[in-house]
Amino acid sequence: QPILEIKDLHASIATKQILKGVNLTIKGGEIHAIMGPNGTGKSTLASVIMGHPDYTVDSGTVILNRQNVLAMTVDERARAGIFLAMQYPAAIPGVTNSDFLRTCMNVKRPDNPIGIFPFRAKLHQAVKDLEMNGDLPTRYLNEGFSGGEKKRNEILQMKLLEPSIVILDEIDSGLDIDALRIVGENICQMAKERGKEVAVLMITHYQRLLNCVPPDYVHVLMNGKVVKSGDRSLALRLENDGYEWLREEIGAEN
Numbered sequence: 001q002p003i004l005e006i007k008d009l010h011a012s013i014a015t016k017q018i019l020k021g022v023n024l025t026i027k028g029g030e031i032h033a034i035m036g037p038n039g040t041g042k043s044t045l046a047s048v049i050m051g052h053p054d055y056t057v058d059s060g061t062v063i064l065n066r067q068n069v070l071a072m073t074v075d076e077r078a079r080a081g082i083f084l085a086m087q088y089p090a091a092i093p094g095v096t097n098s099d100f101l102r103t104c105m106n107v108k109r110p111d112n113p114i115g116i117f118p119f120r121a122k123l124h125q126a127v128k129d130l131e132m133n134g135d136l137p138t139r140y141l142n143e144g145f146s147g148g149e150k151k152r153n154e155i156l157q158m159k160l161l162e163p164s165i166v167i168l169d170e171i172d173s174g175l176d177i178d179a180l181r182i183v184g185e186n187i188c189q190m191a192k193e194r195g196k197e198v199a200v201l202m203i204t205h206y207q208r209l210l211n212c213v214p215p216d217y218v219h220v221l222m223n224g225k226v227v228k229s230g231d232r233s234l235a236l237r238l239e240n241d242g243y244e245w246l247r248e249e250i251g252a253e254n
């Protein structure tokens, strides 16, 4: 059962301090949501966990199963089971979706690479589950994909790679109603199938994703810190009342 422990994490970008002491623990079998106003460091937190080189960790720790994540390269983090669906997935012209996925899968199993036929069968099933276009595997990664196609493609990667820590940064943005339902169903199905083998952390602004994928815990990130944690009712309150009451509750320093 994976366990990711973030303690007193401070991080900055271009000398601007963004994370100011984040504490968060997520365990296999749990679904967490992070909400919070724009620009409070949600994507920064996701990027720092994944090891994006633009961010500097100033202090604090990120531990996965007693291993120091902050000492790992991005590749090592992926091999250790951390997966990030980015808010703005990048295109990689010249690399087909199918080759990319097969390479990523084999990175985790160097001694036993997946055969072409089992791989195609898995890919085909995942494309079907996500109701994606059949030509998708042969297209270049994210090149010319619509916003919604990119987000589905992130979920496709998640399904095939079977990570133990899944971080989804605004996976619901740019999805129409049907696509949101499909993406939500696939997240839930994965969480159900894999049980305690996977922990999910979803960053979102909207209740509608949380209706599809009910979280066990909801956290609010404000001004670089987790200022409140609760259950689903916290997300409902934020949807109804916004963040102002919380700003007042936590005091003027925030």
Ligand code: ADP
Binding pocket: 013, 014, 016, 018, 036, 037, 038, 039, 040, 041, 042, 043, 044, 045
């Ligand atoms: P969120 O995901 O919560 O909306 P982000 O983590 O993306 O917020 O951004 C946190 C803050 O960092 C914002 O104020 C943003 O403007 C700032 N920021 C992001 N990237 C850069 C950058 N390259 N240089 C300077 N500031 C940045």
Ligand code: MG
Binding pocket: 038, 039
């Ligand atoms: Mg944002």
Ligand code: MG
Binding pocket: 042, 043, 044, 087
């Ligand atoms: Mg963001």
